[in-house]
Amino acid sequence: MSEIWFECKVKYRKTQDTGEQKITTETYLLDAVSYTEAETRINEEMKAYTSEEFRIMNIRVANFAEVHPFDNSDRWFKSKVSLIALDEESGKEKKSNIYLLIQANDVKEAFENTNKALEETMGDYTIPSITESPILDVFPYFTGEEEQLEKFKVIETAESELIADE
Incomplete structure (x- = not known):
């Protein structure tokens, strides 16, 4: 499956190096399967990134x-x-x-x-x-395939041990 990259523009109040707060619009890139998933993911990422309120201004396919x-x-x-x-x-x-x-x-x-x-x-x-x-950060999509592969290896090992015991 090929990756679809979405460019997301987010507007929020950012604290500058001087301590002053300024409203800024920044661009982030993430991969998702649809606009809906891209919106959900950018919301999750921004909640972890800032405690300030933010608005998604635009989402488009990159x-x-x-x-x-x-x-x-x-x-x-x-x-x-x-x-x-x-x-x-x-x-x-x-x-x-x-x-x-x-x-x-x-x-x-x-x-x-x-x-x-x-x-x-x-x-x-x-x-x-x-x-x-203008992209500030990239959020690739991780499906947890590594974890699933490890679980499969554990199950496969347990099955092999059961067969060997019989």
């Missing part, structure tokens, strides 16, 4: 093909990647664009991290643009 977090980075960048393929009928190069969300500290590092993210790509590509994204 056009990111992939999201790549990197350690020791604090900003998000939108990398436009042009995948290059050869059209066998006409013999001409054909480009198709995808967008990656890359975590980095600056544009240079975002370029390097985009190349790292595309290391295993078999085809040719170019990176025509990288821009800083």
